[in-house]
Amino acid sequence: MTDDTPLGNDESDASTDVTRVAATYDRIADHFAETRAHPWPEVVSFVETHGGASRSDDRGEETRQAGRAGQPGQPGQPGQAGQPGQPGQAGQPEQPGQAGQPEQPGQTGSVDSPVSERSESAGRIGLDVGAGNGRHAELLAEVTDRVVAVDVSRALLQTARVRAEESGYADALAPVVGGAGALPAATDSVDVAVYVATLHHLPTRARRVASLSELGRVLAPDGRGLVSAWSTAHDRFDETEGFDTEIDWTLPGGETVPRFYHVYDPAEFRADLRESSLTVERATVSSGNCYAVVSDRRD
């Protein structure tokens, strides 16, 4: 075997990589989940803007308002996350100007939320790739009928399920062990997807681009996704170009578990998105992460 295989074409050790990521997160799952209680504000904003409510169902819009009213960071507040299980409950009145708009799509010009034609059959589907403990699946549950939570770590998904039971959306949560490189979701099945803080664990550019294309495949024609990855823009990095690294997770006892990262520079992040089957609607850098709102490319 020669050593001149170009980076990014090695499919041979994909198995090892996934197994390693899974083993790492299985090992740190409980502690990791404890320290990941709150959704990221960028994801909250995405779900508010693009989560959308189907035109025939105002529940999503109402619960979206509820989600906005219950700011992350106040986990003890009753009712913050319990809304999805109570569709009959009136939404919070803080944002009256926006409530109800999706019910009248023909009369407003300002609705930018995607409306899926599939909503009358399977309901609106959310997908969280690298769902971890479900902190973002919980947001998706507020605007969809079902959230498929994909993660390589079964232990993390179990913490997500417990969390969903505690917060009252366990019926909407479908935890699935799976990999970001081969998503186990049907083509065009997903209305709103969150793929945050996961892409950077895939070890080659080819696999990252292929994974982004997988996201494009599963997104419905009017579906939207949010992709994020750790960026060189973060304060802790001096580098200006993307690079591979290992960063230790420190368990409570002081033991460390290394985790692989590809840290993206923002231009590289956009280039990988362009290389995939995704269309980039908006790309930003926030809090040391690259973000992009994406849709499937329609040729």
Added chain:
Amino acid sequence: MKESLLDIVCCPVDKSELELEDAERDEGEVVDGRLVCTECGEAYPVEDGIPNLLPPDMREEA
């Protein structure tokens, strides 16, 4: 998992539909069984209500 999840999930390899076999249910939830690809025949286990839909070569046998 709920059986209706079969409308959404697919074989991670060839993206074909999956069929539920040998299901054990508890209060309407499938807690154990196999999801079998209608195209390639690969079987994916459901354990403790959570299907494992990693591609077979990435699946870590417990």
